[in-house]
Every structure is written in structure tokens, then in C-alpha cells.
Amino acid sequence: DARVTQTPRHKVTEMGQEVTMRCQPILGHNTVFWYRQTMMQGLELLAYFRNRAPLDDSGMPKDRFSAEMPDATLATLKIQPSEPRDSAVYFCASGFDRGNQPQHFGDGTRLSIL
Amino acid sequence: GDSVTQMEGPVTLSEEAFLTINCTYTATGYPSLFWYVQYPGEGLQLLLKATKADDKGSNKGFEATYRKETTSFHLEKGSVQVSDSAVYFCALWKNRDDKIIFGKGTRLHILP
Numbered sequence: 001d002a003r004v005t006q007t008p009r010h011k012v013t014e015m016g017q018e019v020t021m022r023c024q025p026i027l028g029h030n031t032v033f034w035y036r037q038t039m040m041q042g043l044e045l046l047a048y049f050r051n052r053a054p055l056d057d058s059g060m061p062k063d064r065f066s067a068e069m070p071d072a073t074l075a076t077l078k079i080q081p082s083e084p085r086d087s088a089v090y091f092c093a094s095g096f097d098r099g100n101q102p103q104h105f106g107d108g109t110r111l112s113i114l
Numbered sequence: 115g116d117s118v119t120q121m122e123g124p125v126t127l128s129e130e131a132f133l134t135i136n137c138t139y140t141a142t143g144y145p146s147l148f149w150y151v152q153y154p155g156e157g158l159q160l161l162l163k164a165t166k167a168d169d170k171g172s173n174k175g176f177e178a179t180y181r182k183e184t185t186s187f188h189l190e191k192g193s194v195q196v197s198d199s200a201v202y203f204c205a206l207w208k209n210r211d212d213k214i215i216f217g218k219g220t221r222l223h224i225l226p
Binding site: 004033042043045048056091093102103104105106107108 | 148150155156157158159160163203213214216218219
């Protein structure tokens with residue numbers, strides 16, 4: 001089965017460091033989503049892309065977070081500088097923009113900011 | 115705006131018990147409805163879906179019926195197993211939208 005691949009699976013770093021998370025969507029999918037999951041807030045949509053164009057990043061703290069899709073096989077989420085409150089699991093998901101096909105999720109990047 | 119409300123957890127049941135997790139939604143138009151499941155250490159995966167009123171989605175012994183009159187999509191299973199322990203998310207999607215709107219999730223613990 002095709003899968004969404006996220007790297008790294010785990011990341012521990014100190015406050016103030018830059019963090020880059022990567023996602024390889026399923027080949028042929030044209031929408032990509034970034035979510036953040038915490039115990040307190042649950043699952044939050046941070047940003048999403050259609051055909052590599054950013055459509056909505058209203059869920060993302062603009063001053064420190066950035067999301068890009070340099071090509072159809074790679075999506076990145078960067079945090080600079082990182083803060084302890086950014087500790088969470090970050091999920092990437094991909095899907096189609098037509099019909100009611102489900103999103104396919106990666107296994108997430110567990111981020112800890114010390 | 116559109117939203118999904120599901121019962122708060124955690125829900126703790128004994129093996130072979132009957133399960134219901136309530137989900138109601140608020141949306142204009144005619145959304146499609148989903149249940150996703152998240153096992154420990156993994157991402158969400160689609161469990162079942164229903165695309166129109168009175169449709170019943172089913173998978174792995176789980177069922178949910180799209181009730182437009184009560185705007186509900188409750189998840190049920192007749193006899194749960196320890197392996198069903200996970201977090202369950204109710205969600206909706208509207209035609210021509212890209213985004214899926216998720217509920218907050220319900221954690222389910224099944225005791226042997």
C-alpha cells in the first residue's frame with residue numbers, strides 16, 4: 001500500500017534551534033496538509049496545499065513557522081526559532097481535491113523542545 | 115461555522131462489551147461523514163465513511179449511520195476487543211472543500 005512518509009520520526013532539540021520536518025505525500029495526491037496534535041488542543045490544522053500552492057496557513061504561527069512544497073514529492077514544515085510550547089506530534093496527510101476520498105496520514109514527527 | 119462534537123473520553127469498557135461513541139455535527143449543505151482511528155504511535159486512518167443521509171458505513175465490526183434529522187453519526191460495535199483500544203475521531207467533509215473538519219477525538223480503553 002502507498003504511504004505518506006514523514007521524517008524524522010522523533011526530534012529532540014533545544015529551544016531556539018531550527019527544526020525542519022519533511023513529508024513525502026502519496027504519488028498522485030494533489031493536496032497536502034500539516035496538522036499538530038497535543039493533549040490539550042487535540043488535532044489542529046496548521047496549513048495545506050493544493051497542487052503545491054499554499055491555500056490556507058491561518059492555523060500556523062506566522063512569525064516562527066513556515067510551510068513549503070518545493071516539488072510534488074516533498075513538503076516541509078520549519079520552525080525557527082523553536083520554543084518549548086511547540087512540543088507536539090506533527091502529522092502530514094495527503095489526498096485528492098475531488099470527490100470525498102479520505103486523507104492519508106503519515107505516522108508523524110514527535111517533536112520535543114527542551 | 116461547520117463543526118463536529120463528539121463525546122469526551124476516555125471511555126473504558128471490558129472486552130466483549132457494546133460500544134457507542136456519540137458524534138453530532140453542524141454544517142450547511144450535505145457533508146460526507148467519517149470516522150478515523152488512531153492507534154498508539156501512528157497517524158489517523160480511515161475507519162468508515164458515509165456520503166449521504168441514511169447511509170451506513172461499516173468496517174472491522176464497527177458501524178455508523180448518517181442521520182440527517184438528528185445531525186448525528188454515532189459509532190457502534192457490538193463486541194469490542196482489546197485491540198480496539200485507540201483514539202477515534204469523527205469528521206466531516208463538504209463537497210468542493212479541501213479541508214476535513216475533525217472532532218476532538220475520544221480515547222477508548224478496552225480491558226481484558
